Amino acid sequence: MQRILRAEPTVRWFGDWLWVHKDDQGPHANRLVNTARSILSVNSPQTITSIHEGAQRLWKFRRLELLPPVEAMRAFFGNHSGFEVDGDQVRALEPLDYHEVLGGVTATMIDILKSSPYQVMDRQSLREACREAGIAPGTSTVWTTYAEWMQKFAQNVWGLRGSEPDMQAVERIRRAARARSEAEPHRKSSSLIPGGAIQTMDVTTSCLATGVLSFAPEVHRLVAGSALDIVRASESLGTAKFGASHFFSWGWLPMLRSLDAKPGDVLRISIDPAAARAEVQLGGPELWGP
Known part of the structure; x- marks a missing residue:
């Protein structure tokens, strides 16, 4: 079977990983393209490692076990007409707007994070802000755990994948969230x-x-x-x-x-x-x- 596939010109390889190349590759050609577009619509460019980590979060939620390694992703993006790879960085050639790519509800949560002073928030603060914006608590909780465009920067501190928050601010937010939790009654x-x-x-x-x-x-x-x-x-x-x-x-x-x-x-x-x-x-x- 591998001999037959390697003889097929539309099948591209990196080691034992393969994908089918199409001359007319639409923006939604496959799951990895969709995931990368979602991530890059929020912040671009990003490292291939970051996209790999984001895909790992989302695919865990989807219960998908087959995740290509970073180097296979590098080869894939380098051979795809919709992306440009420069060293470890990848960007989409088409301008992407997360309001259009991810939809209104998701975009609202991203807007909340982008408008926060350091673009990072603890889980409860983010949950409360989302509730005020009309996002169901269950939705914000699931995204905090699994959304490909989110990144955990410290214990109980999340932000947008590809951003570079002040790590001293991240630590202050983490400590403040812990202090608030410890001050809650636990009767x-x-x-x-x-x-x-x-x-x-x-x-x-x-x-x-x-x-x-x-x-x-x-x-x-x-x-x-x-x-x-x-x-x-x-x-x-x-x-x-x-x-x-x-x-x-x-x-x-x-x-x-x-x-x-x-x-x-x-x-x-x-x-x-x-x-x-x-x-x-x-x-x-x-x-x-x-």
Whole structure:
């Protein structure tokens, strides 16, 4: 098969990697072209390594395992009529505008980052700014983790791929975000009741970012290794899973998003092991009462 493919003039090779060259190569010829255009529409030129890292983020979200190495990408871009390679830098020959390439909602999030003082933000600040701009918290959370045009510059600090932020500013933002998180209340109260348990807790930045909650050991043991239907007023809001060998539970993020939970809110969870059910209430200080 390789002998036949190597005899085909439209098939181009770099080592064991290959692609099909087309005389009429449209802007959306393949996935790598689309990914590179998205990245370069935000900042151009960029290094091939940066595009490789961006593709890795996006393709992980798409559950795609076959990612060409940097040198294969260099050969690909060097042989594509839509790009120009200069050393380790690549740029699109066609002017690209991320408002057109990526669409309105995505462009709004990029505009938010570009308009910030250092073009980098911590996750919660970015999430709050996106919420004010009408972007759903779930959307901004997914993009922070997987968007090809985003880059993580430090723990809990993100910006636009290809930008060069002041790293001292990045460190200040990281420290400020950590201090804000540590200053949040992390109260938790639990009790066993006939047929189950109740846990009341503060909603924190961490649980909003991850959807992971920790329960008091005596509560967790009631449902360890099982899954519970998360409900509010008989409406199902997701499924929570409880670890068999630790006191963490995950799967709460859809519920938190559905209820538009914010740091400082209070969450009460009533667990019924027999019914495999977790009834939730979201509110304020009144939930700390009996």
